Amino acid sequence: MAQALESLCQHTRETALLNSAIETLAWDERTMLPERGGAYRAEQMTYLAGLVHRRRTDPRVGEWLAELATSDLAADLHSDAGATIRNLRREYDKQRKLPQKLVEALTRATVLGQQSWVAARKADRFADFAPQLAEIIKLSREKADALGYQQARYDALLDEYEPHAVTSEVARVLAGLRKELVPLVEGIVGGSRKPELSILKRHFPKTAQEKFGTEAAARIGFDFSRGRLDVTSHPFCTTLGPDDCRITTRYDERFFPSAFFGILHEAGHGIYEQGLRGDWFGLPPGEAISLGIHESQSRLWENLVGRGLPFWRHFYPQAQAAFPQALGDVPLDAFHFAINNVEPSLIRVEADEATYNLHILVRFELEQALINDDLSIGDLPGAWNEKYQSYLGIKPPADAVGVMQDIHWSAGLVGYFPTYSLGNLYAAQFFELADKEIGPLDEQFAGGEFRPLREWLREKIHRHGKCYTAAELVKNATGKPLSHDALMTRLRGTLGGLYGVG
């Protein structure tokens, strides 16, 4: 029994050695690779991915898992051993359920899909992308059917990113959120108070931004002895080893928030990764629970901490010293209001804390309709524009900045979008409880003290890895199931306060 577990773990750790090598190649591709190095890099990564896939579907894994199925080790569900067995069982079954042909067809379709998406978006011709998208949706349906599901076909896809989540439950929570969020946004938009945004569009030199952002990331707890910060056009966070987590950002000298809040966001992801137990690296007890929980950590540091007034009570003098020309004459309140600007906009990745979730709702509802065959690809752009009108009050002037703005569908990432909003919801719920248990956090932040919150997150979330599901963890940590209450309370409190509505 113990022998089977040891073999299983050893095998999985070795797979992680390979997989983290792929992650390193991928990081390098996005940050360092010479212009013409792409073709060979793709060959390397494809070859290594094949080795990883072969190891993950190795029949010995099935044998070890079968031997462990009825063991005491497996029965202790939330122990490290139990979580290892349970999660690896789940992953193995999923990997084995997908026919090799389908995996290959999906890989091909998404490679072509991304190429087609790039070109179609550039030319603003959705029709050029439509056939590839139709193929991806069709294959995604087949994938869902191969994986199996209980209620909705979409469940099987959602489960890839948010294990154990159920569509109907997510829909219920997001519908509750929408119901309260739309009026709040309408109130803000219709009100008379507006921040002075031009102050954020002054000149913020790149080197000063880098220094200030790095210091802030370190201050909230991103450990640069176990990580680094680089520049890429699309910011991300990746983990290459138990002591090697890398984040990236992009600098816009004419818009302060993009790099700074990007750094806080990615550092939040990184702090989660750095808070996982390194001795379990590559095994479920040392892995993040889900994308939703991951996103909760980034959103928490970016928004709930980083856009709050207490945070800036501590950091604003440093910001003024770092950017004397841009911020020297700007009072703290004006700066704080500006970085909390709420304004319905076309582009998800540029959306504010409140309207962001409405962008997600549009996608969540549309991709369910596509997967259920309730909506044809041809009708997708129209449906997209209708929902933007209804939830955000704006109409995309072109598909390029409408239905084609995101890479996800072209890359086969169907079921991914709701995890962004789940992250916002989880974050608010965690933050509310942390404030109750170890707060008032505001005072700590104003004093530049972020360790108590970080330690609390480590204790309640990070160190458990995958020993609980996201739902279990939220229930355990906060005593409540997931709900939109905490987020709405938070948004009403902060944004409502600033705008004098809610």
Added chain:
Amino acid sequence: MAQALESLCQHTRETALLNSAIETLAWDERTMLPERGGAYRAEQMTYLAGLVHRRRTDPRVGEWLAELATSDLAADLHSDAGATIRNLRREYDKQRKLPQKLVEALTRATVLGQQSWVAARKADRFADFAPQLAEIIKLSREKADALGYQQARYDALLDEYEPHAVTSEVARVLAGLRKELVPLVEGIVGGSRKPELSILKRHFPKTAQEKFGTEAAARIGFDFSRGRLDVTSHPFCTTLGPDDCRITTRYDERFFPSAFFGILHEAGHGIYEQGLRGDWFGLPPGEAISLGIHESQSRLWENLVGRGLPFWRHFYPQAQAAFPQALGDVPLDAFHFAINNVEPSLIRVEADEATYNLHILVRFELEQALINDDLSIGDLPGAWNEKYQSYLGIKPPADAVGVMQDIHWSAGLVGYFPTYSLGNLYAAQFFELADKEIGPLDEQFAGGEFRPLREWLREKIHRHGKCYTAAELVKNATGKPLSHDALMTRLRGTLGGLYGVG
């Protein structure tokens, strides 16, 4: 037959995918890795190296090679197919000859050896390093015996870095070189003309050095769309794919030559790698012949091109514009004399073009004596100091800057040193011929024109990969076997001219 070759090539190309992934991990380790990421990186690389070793010693490789042994393909020695079969046969046999236990013992001894060397050098206590060095030398002897040799045991070790080279022949050429080089150096040292070195020790800002060095590397032909330049404490060149060659340097704001000539040197290595045929990447026709030939390319661009007056006739105005404060008042001749300073010194890596080879001779002679058991480890420091006195006229004040200055022996690299001098000799011989065939090169350089030389090198050397041995290539290209004549002619011409001796 053709099927066996295809299988063999396919297998070897896949091994190269893995091996180039290791190279990427290694590059990353030296340039990017966070402080605490080392332990896991070592695990990753060790694991992947195991996979590579297993693939290289796969019995199927032996079967394919056996099938091909008597084929027409193999008979055509210098064809791509013939070179592939011949070289892979050679490598396979060598890999299979080394007992796994010996490989592991060597790995262990060199890991410990390097740790012990670092500590012993720091404390300047050779005795602390001696036991590990003794073990490494003993295992190197065993390795040589396992690999086999015809004349000298050292041949088997030299062959690892300079395939097909024979110790007696290398010794003969280097002895000829020494005989003429020692009096030349003595003449220079004893003479009255000396350059003004202080001009090189003025302030050369790092960013200006980086820009100037990058432009010069691009100008001589390093293709930055297929490569990059980064900063490391120990400069190197590595190839991560057919279109991904990376070089590094280190900047000293108070000594111009170290980064600049380092960049030219590594760019020379890189131009060779970039000149190999990419469609044969990972297979002998797409691989560098030997370390000696590799070094000939770096030395050629660094010294024969980069330290010449014609090169600076083109680049000096740019240098003065890049470093106006340091070089604005320095005439070209004074600058050129300074960068060609000849002065016996303690440290190999800082040695000038002439005395460098005497540093190599010391090591070459001593490591032969160690391997032949003609010299005990205990007597090594004394022998080292004697030879420095005799060849360079200086006595190391401490073992830390004497016998312990280089990492090579601690890393098990016995037989490596002579390839540095072979590189100098090859370079001079190639350069002499290129000048005859496509020259006068001096005029081209003065006009900023480096393409003819680069194309000539590509045609004569790079594109052949391993289709010829180093000796065959030199004979083919220059019509003469390796000799010290061209290098001595060159040194007498340039250095002799500057110092008024020779």
